Amino acid sequence: MHNHARYLIFFQYIGTNYSGVVKVPPHQLFRKGVQNYLEDAIRRLRPLNPVSLTISSRTDRGVHALSNSAHFDLQRKNDKPPFPDDVLVSALNSHLRTEQIRVTRAHRVPDNFHARYHALSRTYVYRIALGVSHHTLLPLADHFCWDLSNTELDLGAMREAAGLLVGVHDFSSFRAINSDLPFKDPVRTLDVASIQPGSSFVNAHFHREIPLWELAFRGRSFLYKQVRRMTGALVAVGQGRLSVPQLKEVLEVRDSLAYPQGLVAPAHGLFLTRVDYRATDLQFSQQTSEEQSISSGHFED
The missing domain is CATH 3.30.70.660 (Pseudouridine synthase I, catalytic domain, C-terminal subdomain)
Known part of the structure; x- marks a missing residue:
């Protein structure tokens, strides 16, 4: 569907007040992960699809990031077109409000892009x-x-x-x-x-x-x-x-x-x-799924 899009976002945070970057279960109320707040901000955009953020690089409680990254899918209601990258960044940051988390940039990427596995280096x-x-x-x-x-x-x-x-x-x-x-x-x-x-x-x-x-x-x-x-x-x-x-x-x-x-x-x-990717991985174009196939394999981090 043409209103479905996969985005790669880069974001930074001061890790002092978070349990780490990955989300924690709802019953763990004392301290949430950065992912919890990012997913809440994405939900405020009212997508049709369930919100699931895939983080590229795990960081623990107290560790900071000048640039971490993650991908997610977003399908807008009423057949609206995908958000432009800069509009998405502004919208997410407005919903993050006073949290010590900020999205710095976004890229629309191919549907088979993976923030973790396609990272060249950290x-x-x-x-x-x-x-x-x-x-x-x-x-x-x-x-x-x-x-x-x-x-x-x-x-x-x-x-x-x-x-x-x-x-x-x-x-x-x-x-x-x-x-x-x-x-x-x-x-x-x-x-x-x-x-x-x-x-x-x-x-x-x-x-x-x-x-x-x-x-x-x-x-x-x-x-x-x-x-x-x-x-x-x-x-x-x-x-x-x-x-x-x-x-x-x-x-x-x-x-x-x-x-x-x-x-x-x-x-x-x-x-x-830093989390680095191939420049070609960050360039979205309307290709067939076969043409979107990226040759790099899956790597653990």
Whole structure:
């Protein structure tokens, strides 16, 4: 039907007040997921079809996103034509109101497009603040970075260790022990693991800058809590608590129980910053279903 459309939306959120990105059951009233609010906003557009949002990239409670993505189908009443992309963005944001969630852009995509499986890569950035004692950050800044009392880290050792993680590996040692998806293939390809200076906080009360470092990771997909566990291990290397050979041994053991206790980085310093797709996947045209067939396979994340 010509009034049916599939959309890919990109959206951002501050994860502090949400249970994570995926929706939670109705009986869990304490804290909802970002998906709950996005689906409520889509329902306010009064589609004919049931609302079901497919999220590309899972993030946990407290994790933020500068750009996550999802797809959904929308069929308008009374045979009305599909919403233009910019109108859809404005409408959804008006219904999100005061929530700390915003849709940044939308694309009408082919009916067989899949936000998760067609993603080429995902990029996460973890932010670390150095030389932080209690109450020295700007208000709320501690919700967006990991505050370390260390005034410096051994960046050379951290970069050497990060280099060991790049490439194709069995990342079982960096998967959460309580992972609810133990059957997933633990082999992942990490394309980038970089450590770069970020923008410094200037704390007026203490008249000094608080240096920030950003650890960036890019790959097609990641295991549950893999990024936070890699970050924690690299920080431990920078602190001298874990040597580069020890990190290599943890990786090569391929056992989540081999990961040292107490090293996992907290959620609030982590940002999902990009989900990338082929440009041709984001271009909708009136094609036959056979012509719309996209050759890329399905991948887990």
